[in-house]
Amino acid sequence: MRVDSTDIKSIAYTEAGKFEETRFEKIHNVIFDSSNEASIIVAEEIAALIKEKEELNQPCVLGLATGSSPIKVYEELVRMHKEEGLSFSNVVTFNLDEYYPMGKDNIQSYFYFMHEHLFNHVDILPENINIPNGMVSADDLYQYCIDYELKIKSYGGLDFQLLGIGRTGHIGFNEPGSHLNSGTRSITLDHVTRADAAPAFLGIDNVPRKAITMGIGTVKSAKRIVLLGWGLNKAKILKETIEGEETSSVPATYLQDHDNTTFVIDSEASSELTRVKTPWLVASCRWTDILKLKAVVWLSELLGKPILKLTDKDYNDNGMSGLLTEEGTAYDLNIKMFNKLQHTITGWPGGKPNADDSHRPERANPAKKRVIIFSPHPDDDVISMGGTFDRLVEQGHEVHIAYQTSGNIAVSDEEALKFAEIICKLNPDNSEAKAIIDFLQSKTDKDIDSKALRQLKGLIRQSESLAATRYLGVKDENVHFLNLPFYETGTIKKGNLTSDDIDIVTSLIEAVKPHQIYAAGDLADPHGTHKVCLDALFEAIDVLKPKAFMNDCWVWLYRGAWHEWESYEIEMAVPMSPDQVLKKRHAIFYHQSQKDGVMFQGDDSREFWVRAEDRNRLTAKKYNDLGLADYAAIEAFKRYHF
Structure with missing residues (x-):
């Protein structure tokens, strides 16, 4: 046929x-x-x-x-x-x-x-x-x-x-x-x-x-x-x-x-x-809990009114009369949705000890948790959740950082040459450093980085990461450089995810037996490194979920420097004080090779620390505009249920 x-x-x-x-x-x-x-x-x-x-x-x-x-x-x-x-x-x-x-x-x-x-x-x-x-x-x-x-x-x-x-x-x-x-x-x-x-x-x-x-x-x-x-x-x-x-x-x-x-x-x-975004404007819809919150947040932002000030007329005038029919009055609906958002806010991302956790995003027990923060590149942890990272360490949790890739291709040739020349000045007989310098001086657009150059670039990013994690109080033995094989091609085009990558992630999780896992859920590019790293984590979780310790493991997803979860998607919002904003900024500064003239800037000329602060400030403003407390900045997370 x-x-x-x-x-x-x-x-x-x-x-x-x-x-x-x-x-x-x-x-x-x-x-x-x-x-x-x-x-x-x-x-x-x-x-x-x-x-x-x-x-x-x-x-x-x-x-x-x-x-x-x-x-x-x-x-x-x-x-x-x-x-x-x-x-x-x-x-x-x-x-x-x-x-x-x-x-x-x-x-x-x-x-x-x-x-x-x-x-x-x-x-x-x-x-x-x-x-x-x-x-x-x-x-x-x-x-x-x-x-x-x-x-x-x-x-x-x-x-x-x-x-x-x-x-x-x-x-x-x-x-x-x-x-x-x-x-x-x-x-x-x-x-x-x-x-x-x-x-x-x-x-x-x-x-x-x-x-x-x-x-x-x-x-x-x-x-x-x-x-x-x-x-x-x-x-x-x-x-x-x-x-x-x-x-x-x-x-x-x-x-x-x-x-x-x-x-x-x-x-x-x-x-x-x-x-997709506003289905109630297209046809009558089935009002699930998440859709109700999405609709109320949308209406609040559309009209520029706090949630608690929305009226029956506001709902009726904007295609949401069906929601009121189901919920009764705007007053009842507004309080319900306001409380739902209020309960996402916590200064205790690892759970507050000896507290009623029925309306908190995280469990109170165990009071001291084992935590793994998975970072696709060696700076995503501090850029995306540096304030929460700091809070987890300060509140006494056992925090592990897992850098999934070396991030070597994001180090410029000029930066690598600087380090190779320093090595040669300290040790003029170092043949590897001399070979790197010779390679860089003759490199053309067609050349893929040599193995030695990739190793040097990877070490530069490792040293920057350790400087940042030490600044935030994490022991060196809790910092894990996974160097997942899919990334190590020397070019922008990466390999496919394999069992070798998944085994590395699985082994770390099994060794730590975490109560919390944080991971990058930024899917702006579905074929990008963040997506592959997330897939590796999800597949590792699939392997491990029959294990008893996984029953006590919760997974929280953060987003990167370009996007944030929508207000209605956020399940844990961690406020930051002005002092914590500065501390996060300083942690980002330790990643010097990524600070000035970064290669993967995109069409946004702001440095990563500026993007991060602007994003966190905007999230706090959105919460405040919805009628919630006024914070300096907020980092946001969404829970992944496996």
Whole structure:
């Protein structure tokens, strides 16, 4: 039976994910709990199309994307080829874009990316692979783009186009201002796009300013389009694209009038959509406890009124009359939700000894707890929960810190050279330090850090971490550098999580037998280091949960420097005094290699300590605006129930 894209949209996506047509939405979109599950469904559609074309003895013409979004799709296609015999012999591919100038052998090139993730692992014919040439001469570039466009048309256009979306709303590299009918061409990259690419290039200064890209018109000519959107970073732009007006300032909105497009997104990326964020504005809904709190907090913030001042009219005027029907009066509902938020606040993150804990986020007993703070990088602990960290130590708990990765790639070559030169001055005969200096002085963009250089960079971050943990009063023997193997590739692209990584985490938890675990729940990038580190922890917990000691273990998730839990999501809020804010700042300062000119700054020019303080201050302000006490700063946590 022929399986066309309409069948796939209505059956495979909708059965596996969540789709509800609403008056706000202008593009078909399906929400999945995880990007992995969604990626498999997309790969299955592509595989079905390849097989269908093969039966008809026709080429299958695919438009392909790069970036983190399609990686799992490509992994599943490779698996299908190796395990199920999916052949790519009839597949012709056209990649969306390439940096300019950019050599094919540069590890940052999209040519390298596509071969690394897909082409080297399947039976596609080399002559059927088409990727814009990032080294075409400036004189030939205009004609080259025309020829690329004509070659796509010679195959009858694209049968299927896979897309990601940038935070500027770009598809391919069609930045804001791109024309609806634009074709393949060279383009200047937006600053936000370059900032997002900066981690891969070890700094924004290394990111090319130009690129070659298929045009909006080229993309829209595809018979079928699937756009992937993962993580919190994409939530805002996805809302604008799906619900906003069609505009050149958000090029992805041009897909609104393509009649066979599906946006496939995960739960984090969907968080700003009206049907997710404020479902009561879309249709009548089932009022769960968490949805009630979410709605009341939303209404309070919308109207700029403390919760206890909300009236029946406020609820009725904003689509929430059904909630009042269920709860009775605004007065009763307001007190109930106010108390719920009030009970999240505690100055005793490890539990208050000899106290009634029925309305506290943590247990009173045992009074002295064993605690593990898992930190994906060697500074996430103090940046994200430095005040709570300090409070746990001061209140006498046995605190362990577990740095999951070495963080070596975040140390600049200049910083490493400084330390290598110091070693040589102290010991002129040190051959390893001399070798590092020689390597750095001859290093090119194509070179991956040597093992010795990675080791030195890792040691720099270890010494900074120990300085910070000593400042906060943690014994050295309670500081654990796990150096998870998945991270140690020497490049931005990391390995997959393996049993070796999980075993390391499992062994530490089993040795400490903690009553509390703190971990980074920041999922802004679902394929990033934080997500892999969290997956390693969750899998270790799955292994260990039959053990008796795990019955007494609670897991609290914090977020990183970019995002905070929404007010209604917070289950433990730890206030900080002005003195504690300063102490947290000083702990962050010990991470000197990450303080000035940090490589992974993103498009936020604030230093990490400033971001952290601003975020903690904003959380406290939100609580105060809701009608709760006025604190200098608050760190927030959400409990993970396993």
